[in-house]
Amino acid sequence: MPEKGPKPEDLLRVEHNKLPEKDWLEPDVDFKAKHGNYCYPSKPKMLEYLGMPNPRQWRPADDDWKLPPDWQEIIYKGMQERLDRFRSFKLFMDICVRCGACADKCHFFIGSGDPKNMPVMRAELLRSVYRRQHTTAGKVLGKFAGARDLTEDVLKEWFYYFYQCTECRRCSVFCPYGIDTAEITMMGRELLNLVGVNINWVMEPVANCYRTGNHLGIQPHTFKDNIEFAADDLADITGVKVEVPINKKGAEILFVTPSADYFGSPHYYTFLGYMALFHEIGLDYTMSAFASEGGNFGLFTSHEMMKRLNAKIYAEAKRLGVKWILGGECGHMWRVLHQYMDTMNGPADFLEEPVSPLTGTRFENATSTKMVHISEFTADLLREGKIKLDPSRNDHFRVTYHDSCNPARAMGLFEEPRYLLRSSCNNFFEMPESTIRERTFCCGSGSGLGTDENLEARLRGGMPRANAVQYVHEKHGVNLLTCMCAIDKATLPPLMEYWVPGVEVAGVHELVGNALVMKGEGERTTDLRGTPLLTKEEVTANV
Amino acid sequence: MRRLSRRQFLSIGGLVVVGASASQVMSALARDEKAPVATATIRYAMVIDPAKCAQDPTCRDCIDACHKIHNVPLFAPNAQGEETDKAHEIKWIWKATFEEAFDEQEGDNYATGGMKEQPMMLLCNHCDNPPCVRVCPTQATWKRASDGIVMMDFHRCIGCRFCMSGCPYGSRSFNFRDPRPFVQEINTSFPTRTKGVVEKCNFCEERLAQGQPPACVEACRQKALVFGNLEDPNSEAHKILAERLALRRKEHLGTRPQAYYITS
Amino acid sequence: MAKMLYPFLIVVALALVGYAGGSLPALQVVFGIIIPYIAMAAFVAGFAYRMLGWVRSPVPFRITTTAGQQRSLPWIKANNLEAPANKLGVLGRMALEVLLFRSLFRNTSAGLRGKRLLFGEEKLLWAGGLLFHYSFLVIILRHTRFFLDPVPFFVPWLQAVDGFFQVGVPAMYITTATILVALLFLFARRVVMPQIRYISLPADYFPLFLILGIGTTGVLMRHFFRVDIEAVKELALSLVVLQPRIPANVGPLFFAHLALVSSLLVYFPLSKLMHMGGIFLSPTRNLTNDNRRRRHVNPWNYPVPTHSYAEWQEEFKEKLEMAGIPLDEDLDHKPEMAAARGGHA
Amino acid sequence: MIDHLLHGGPRYWAWLAFLCVVIAIGFGCYYYQLDYGLGVTGMSRDVSWGFYIAQFTFLVGVAASGVMVVLPYYLHHYKMFGKITIMGEFLAVAAVTMCVLFVVVDLGQPSRVLNVLLYPTLNSVMFYDIIVLSGYLLINIVVGWTMLTAESNELPPPAWVKPLIYISIPWAISIHTVTAFLYSGLPGRDYWLTAIMAPRFLASAFASGPALLILIALILRRVTSFDPGLPALRKIGTIVTYAMIVNIFFVLMEFFTGFYSQAPGHMASLQYLFFGLDGYGRLVPFMWLAAVLGIGAVIALLFQRVKQDERLFALALGAIFVATWIDKGLGLIVGGFTPNPLGDITEYAPTLPELGVTLGVYGIGFLVLTVLYKITVGVREAQLSPETAQQAATAEQASPEQLVAEAAH
Amino acid sequence: MYDGKYIVPGLLIFLAVFFIPTAYTYATGGPSQPPKPALPANETQCVESKDWMRDNHMQLLVQWREDVVRNNDRTYTSFTYNKQYKKSLTNTCLKCHDNKQDFCDSCHTYAGVSPNCWDCHNVPKEVSS
Structure with a gap:
């Protein structure tokens, strides 16, 4: 963590009830003063590679953003187009009553106190322009009707606040009309993209993904190296040497996981867990060096880009001739797979309805998309007694679980991971009820905001989550925060280091991998991340 | 003598003050604010001569007159036209035995002369210090300052029946059900009651307003009932009480009933 | 301040205009017949137009917000109301939303106390909202005694229940009190709570004042400055049966009431009040969470x-x-x- | 916190459904009573208050449970009662709610009930009773809820509740006193016209309320993971024992005054209740049952062995509860009206609709209690020690066995 | 239009609601004429003017009962006609308006009002019939 920058107690000094006297209709973002709260613009070559408009060098703190001359028309046209395409957008522009129920639900508002981070305000940024363009009252009454012209300052406000929303959908749970700020932000970002206003932390992964198949731009040989390296690691720990098939035609199952799993830490340990598990049950599967990414930053760009990036999964499944697809732990990846993939790139009629080759369980909930979540798959194995877990191997952990936003609020995946965790470890503790399950708090860095230049915003936005972890850390001595999302795994460690030192971050399948009793394994002395296990004496002492 | 410390002095003084004011408060609470003291010029009372009443043991004239004029219902009458639903009976004026009327005089037949054999006409005593008025939480019953009648406001009554518990004479009746179907013959110029309210004798205040005597008094052939203003020395009631010994029911309760039973 | 003051003045002005119009026999036709008819037509047409406007846009993706366990493996207890896997679940979820404001019931308040982020109960908005809407519903149903002839069976029943507490003559209705209390509460929280004050627009104050104005003129007519109720019904009924006429003796206060009601009808489809229709269309609530089980089709799914x-x-x-x-x-x-x-x- | 209401096992929902059925039956009976009048009850012009007012009187006593745990905890810092004070306060809330409802269902013209507020009458004890009861209700809701919120947040309660708690203690005394005044201030009702009416109320209240609280706590220990601790319950049991002894003593005082003075009025009601009068004696077996249960339980509770054995303990407390219920919920009211001012006897027995309404009110009371306790237990379960928390959580949610069982259904 | 199969019927129902009053009124025999309460044959003037009485009779009656029952004040002086009347529903009002059905009820039924006066107070004509 950076030595400079605000200390935790400084960041905790947030005023939620002292609001500016200035009317919100006056756009007001001072990028120079807000350094640390916004991301840097996309490099032109990323946009060029993807064929996106207005690639150029610019900086948010500049006065001139080098917008195309007809930028307003472009946005108006884009807005009209989206109003015609998305009922959600049109409806959400119209029916908000500004009851304020969403106000203190947003982690960015809680962490920053910036009133325009209230979900209702984030939407009003768009609504004010919508009213001016599309409602009689807004046309006639102007500001009095809460309408305003689309000026460059308004656009700058859009940029600032639509890249300060992680599309976590927590507010939509509380909204009496189900208004989903993620939809608003998605539209806002689509409009910004039309005039070339976007951030590099989203566009570069998109470009990478488009080219190499994964965000990190890992090329096929490195991909294979890494996996083999992981297999060696696993052999060192468990004494069992596993094989990971790559691009194997005719395999039964295609396994797709976020690229960070085989490249980043602590994702990597989760990946070891998968490998151990697949080996132990003798799964006939393959990974793909082409569809080597489940994550889809297209979701943070536009519906079109989402579809472009997602297409490769079905294409690859078809090419390899697998029966169905298994997906690893990831958050927004699953939002796309669960809610968009089949609609965008389906029907997947070349695949078979997923059936677990070991238990014969038919995954009824995935019969159309033909893609199963790893926690559903493993929970079934465990339930049917196909794997054996020794939870005491995780006794050095006191574990809590962070419901990652998208599996929670876009899938309803709550119990499967908990079932796995409770079976894999002996010390499991829930965080306070207002911060878990459907009310879970975002890591503060989702939707492509997990970079360093906006660290202050991330730390502020992640505060509610960290605060809940701190609570169980202090109360129950929790030292491990588990989750099921690659962005979480990447961004929670620095968050923990800042707010709750002493808490590590892990995936659910890392704990499964630790606890998994494998045929022919030697006695384990360390867990998958190399930490020594508790000795028998220590275990007894703990009890 | 030991000198009191200032603090002791204050606390003693405080106790005295508290004590004194408490007794004031209590008696203020216990008194109906509108109760007339000696200033009223009218104080209606009923003087009853049981001996006259005893002349015709079957006579029900006063009861019938009263109940007819006030639309008092008769639930489930038997062949003789008497109430059989005793539990829900409504009565403004009724006949009782001496033991019932004067239960504290039980066993003593000497002081009361022949009264023990005589029927006692019971009705609301229109007490000077009525407990029913004291307990009513809505002022649905109150003592009329101008003439001492204990009034009922059927529109105001919530039917809590606290007054029935408070009345030591059993003079109050409650409408356990809609009385209207059981009114034998409706007197249209007087309302019936609705279910759920308490009622009782009102000294025929509606007739007094017209200058008429109470219906029971008018109906009594024996002139056993005398109604009058006790504040008026010339009234017949006043004169009788000046001459003859009269009993009042449960005088020890301090209610000061205004129904007087002349001893024989 | 201006955000509150102007809407207030507009409502007062509307009431005064109605009152003045009602006081002048020549204008009674305008305020008693023409404007109400226009308002009614504007409401019905506007409402339908707005609904159709929304319906013209498709729902390209099934973006259910899940607030409960999905239906996955058979031995995991699914929550069919919070993450509905079938139409029945959606029906239940929508019923809970529309009838009981389920999502709003979840409301909590968050705040920092020292170093800890605490969550408090915040059910007042839910209670106030529910109270307001149900009071309004009962009041509208009660008003059918003016529009229906003969008065249907449920109206006396509703009046008896609503006027159960015999306070005043004619008896004050419970809903009269509750709607005024609820409206004042909803107004007060916009004034008192800094966050809500910040987000409130004139368009938020105006309907509150308008409905308060309607309620107030109603209370005045019923309890303080009586109007000839028979003439009111005659007028209302004549509008209903499309044989409009202005009876003599309709007090000007009624015209003020009517002017405000007409304003509400006209304003309704132009405003956020359309949440009444919109709530039924909300894609995060009215869609099943069976995306992987059943394919959802996007009509404009271009290559x-x-x-x-x-x-x-x-x-x-x-x-x-x-x-x-x-x-x-x-x-x-x-x-x-x-x-x-x-x-x- | 309120969200705990929406999460519960099948037993919880079955219990709620059962209460709803009971309440619905109560509503049906009440509708019948509204339509017909109070004639559907067993009350008469002689016994003009019956079961409803008796339950009201009894439940004012139950509401005392709050103060008997609040007082030692807050005034004497008796930490052992820490876990049960909120339970006591919430039991008081439910009890007072029922009190109010029992008064309302007893009214002949409930639609005019607001007259009490429209025409406040300072000379009526009922006016003061309404003030002290609604005040006590409010205090207990505010204090209980604030304490629970603080507990849920694991913070010390805000400073402003302290004075409110102190006020609540004398206030609890006041509800019994004023309720006793309803009766003891009436001339001509000799059974009630006694200066020890208020002390008697207090004594029986401090026996019956805490007894019920212990019984509920014992049940909660079994059906939830919440445990206030048996030592604390036994300690409250001691309070119950002594209060019951004082209560019995007061009743014996009445016997002495009546029978030694030979004042007919003072004897008659006791005679009717315990020995029968003029051939009427419907309540005699009940009163003797109460006497036997009360005295027997007190003796039993003096033995440590009984208090140590959870079942005997519960049995003894149940006996005390039933004894005080008969004494106050049956004997006190009916006895006061019998014989009537004319010396005649009309016997009283509740009718079926009357019992239905009574059950309905109890149903509402238990619903309130269930709601408040469910929230409390939910908050507590979330904060138990790690091991039990995990067990509780596993039991509550996705334990494999339970999931299987539910799937099998 | 999308989801028309839900929206169109929904909207039609919504529209239909607005025409229920019209349909209902015609279906039940068309709009009834505003009531013409039967006026007393032998009296041309009430205690106050007709218009005032129409709007305010309930308050007047409440005031009367308050005066009579609680204050023993039984005489009413009309501010319109400066005449004196006995304050009594049964004995003053119903003396002239002796037909409750044709007088009171005609308007009350029309306007959907059901006062509870008649729970206790008698209508001479009805009682005798």
Whole structure:
């Protein structure tokens, strides 16, 4: 963590009830003063590679953003187009009553106190322009009707606040009309993209993904190296040497996981867990060096880009001739797979309805998309007694679980991971009820905001989550925060280091991998991340 | 003598003050604010001569007159036209035995002369210090300052029946059900009651307003009932009480009933 | 301040205009017949127009917000109301939303106390909202005694229940008190709570004042400055049966009431009050969470350029060979467009 | 916190459904009573208050449970009662709610009930009773809820509740006193016209309320993971024992005054209740049952062995509860009206509709209690020691066995 | 239009609701004429003017009962006609308006009002019939 920058107690000094006297209709973002709260613009070559408009060098703190001359028309046209395409957008522009129920639900508002981070305000940024363009009252009454012209300052406000929303959908749970700020932000970002206003932390992964198949731009040989390296690691720990098939035609199952799993830490340990598990049950599967990414930053760009990036999964499944697809732990990846993939790139009629080759369980909930979540798959194995877990191997952990936003609020995946965790470890503790399950708090860095230049915003936005972890850390001595999302795994460690030192971050399948009793394994002395296990004496002492 | 410390002095003084004011408060609470003291010029009372009443043991004239004029219902009458639903009976004026009327005089037949054999006409005593008025939480019953009648406001009554518990004479009746179907013959110029309210004798205040005597008094052939203003020395009631010994029911309760039973 | 003051003045002005119009016999036809008819037509047409406007846009993706366990493995207890897997669940979820404001019931308040982020109960908005809407509903139903002839069976029943507490003559209705209390509460929280004050627009104050004005004029007519109720019904009924006429003796206060009601009807489809219809259309609530079980079709699913395996293999051929990853020999090397299947592009 | 209401096992929902059925039956009976009048009850012009007012009187006593745990905890810092004070306060809330409802269902013209507020009458004890009861209700809701919120947040309660808690203690005394005044201020009702009416109320209240609280706590220990601790319950049991002894003593005082003075009025009601009068004696077996249960339980509770054995302990407390219920919920009211001012006897027995309404009110009371306790237990379960928390959580949610069982259904 | 199969019927129902009053009124025999309460044959003037009485009779009656029952004040002086009347529903009002059905009820039924006066107070004509 950076030595400079605000200390935790400084960041905790947030005023939620002292609001500016200035009317919100006056756009007001001072990028120079807000350094640390916004991301840097996309490099032109990323946009060029993807064929996106207005690639150029610019900086948010500049006065001139080098917008195309007809930028307003472009946005108006884009807005009209989206109003015609998305009922959600049109409806959400119209029916908000500004009851304020969403106000203190947003982690960015809680962490920053910036009133325009209230979900209702984030939407009003768009609504004010919508009213001016599309409602009689807004046309006639102007500001009095809460309408305003689309000026460059308004656009700058859009940029600032639509890249300060992680599309976590927590507010939509509380909204009496189900208004989903993620939809608003998605539209806002689509409009910004039309005039070339976007951030590099989203566009570069998109470009990478488009080219190499994964965000990190890992090329096929490195991909294979890494996996083999992981297999060696696993052999060192468990004494069992596993094989990971790559691009194997005719395999039964295609396994797709976020690229960070085989490249980043602590994702990597989760990946070891998968490998151990697949080996132990003798799964006939393959990974793909082409569809080597489940994550889809297209979701943070536009519906079109989402579809472009997602297409490769079905294409690859078809090419390899697998029966169905298994997906690893990831958050927004699953939002796309669960809610968009089949609609965008389906029907997947070349695949078979997923059936677990070991238990014969038919995954009824995935019969159309033909893609199963790893926690559903493993929970079934465990339930049917196909794997054996020794939870005491995780006794050095006191574990809590962070419901990652998208599996929670876009899938309803709550119990499967908990079932796995409770079976894999002996010390499991829930965080306070207002911060878990459907009310879970975002890591503060989702939707492509997990970079360093906006660290202050991330730390502020992640505060509610960290605060809940701190609570169980202090109360129950929790030292491990588990989750099921690659962005979480990447961004929670620095968050923990800042707010709750002493808490590590892990995936659910890392704990499964630790606890998994494998045929022919030697006695384990360390867990998958190399930490020594508790000795028998220590275990007894703990009890 | 030991000198009191200032603090002791204050606390003693405080106790005295508290004590004194408490007794004031209590008696203020216990008194109906509108109760007339000696200033009223009218104080209606009923003087009853049981001996006259005893002349015709079957006579029900006063009861019938009263109940007819006030639309008092008769639930489930038997062949003789008497109430059989005793539990829900409504009565403004009724006949009782001496033991019932004067239960504290039980066993003593000497002081009361022949009264023990005589029927006692019971009705609301229109007490000077009525407990029913004291307990009513809505002022649905109150003592009329101008003439001492204990009034009922059927529109105001919530039917809590606290007054029935408070009345030591059993003079109050409650409408356990809609009385209207059981009114034998409706007197249209007087309302019936609705279910759920308490009622009782009102000294025929509606007739007094017209200058008429109470219906029971008018109906009594024996002139056993005398109604009058006790504040008026010339009234017949006043004169009788000046001459003859009269009993009042449960005088020890301090209610000061205004129904007087002349001893024989 | 201006945000509150102007809407207030507008409502007062509307009431005064109505009152003045009602006081002048020549204008009674305008305020008693023409404007109410226009308002009614504007309401009905406007409401339908807005609904159809929303319906013209498709729901391209099934974006259910799940607030409970999905239906997955049979031994995991699914929550069919919070993450509905079928139409029945959706029906239940929508019923809870529309009738009981389920989502709002979840409301909590968050705040920092020292170093801890605490969550408090915040059910007042839910209670106030529910109280307001149900009071309004009962009041509207009660008012059918003016529009229906003969008065239908439920009206006396409703009046008896609503006027159960016999306070005043004619008896004050419970809903009269509750709607005024609820409206004042909803107004007060916009004034008192800094966050809500910040987000409130004139368009938020105006309907509150308007409905308060309608309620106030109603209370005045019933309890303080009586109007001839028979004439009111005659007028209302004549409008209903499309034989409008202005009876004599309708007090001007009624015209003030009517003017405000007409304003509300006209304003309704133009404003956020359309949440009444909109709530039924909310895609995060009215869709099943069975995305992987049943394919959802996007009608405008147009083809997009993609990076095909063939292009990819071409680019990384050497590296693939080097790494020993099997190459696919049987490929068509043209760039691809991701299909737009299942819908008309 | 309120969200705990929406999460519960099948037993919880079955219990709620059962209460709803009971309440619905109560509503049906009440509708009948509204339509017909109070004639559907067993009350008469002689016994003009019956079961409803008796339950009201009894439940004012139950509401005392709060103060008997609040007082030692807050005034004497008796930490052992820490876990049960909120339970006591919430039991008081439910009890007072029922009190109010029992008064309302007893009214002949409930639609005019607001007259009490429209025409406040300072000379009526009922006016003061309404003030002290609604005040006590409010205090207990505010204090209980604030304490629970603080507990849920694991913070010390805000400073402003302290004075409110102190006020609540004399206030609890006041509800019994004023309720006793309803009766003891009436001339001509000799059974009630006694200066020890208020002390008697207090004594029986401090026996019956805490007894019920212990019984509920014992049940909660079994059906939830919440445990206030048996030592604390036994300690409250001691309070119950002594209060019951004082209560019995007061009743014996009445016997002495009546029978030694030979004042007919003072004897008659006791005679009717315990020995029968003029051939009427419907309540005699009940009163003797109460006497036997009360005295027997007190003796039993003096033995440590009984208090140590959870079942005997519960049995003894149940006996005390039933004894005080008969004494106050049956004997006190009916006895006061019998014989009537004319010396005649009309016997009283509740009718079926009357019992239905009574059950309905109890149903509402238990619903309030269930709601408040469910929230409390939910908050507590979330904060138990790690091991039990995990057990509780596993039991509550996705334990494999339970999931299987539910799937099998 | 999308989801028309839900929206169109929904909207039609919504529209239909607005025409229920019209349909209902015609279906039940068309709009009834505003009531013409039967006026007393032998009296041309009420205690106050007709218009005032129409709007305020309930308050007047409440005031009367308050005066009579609680204050023993039984005489009413009309501010319109400066005449004196006995304050009594049964004995003053119903003396002239002796037909409750044709007088009171005609308007009350029309306007959907059901006062509870008649729970206790008698209508001479009805009682005798």
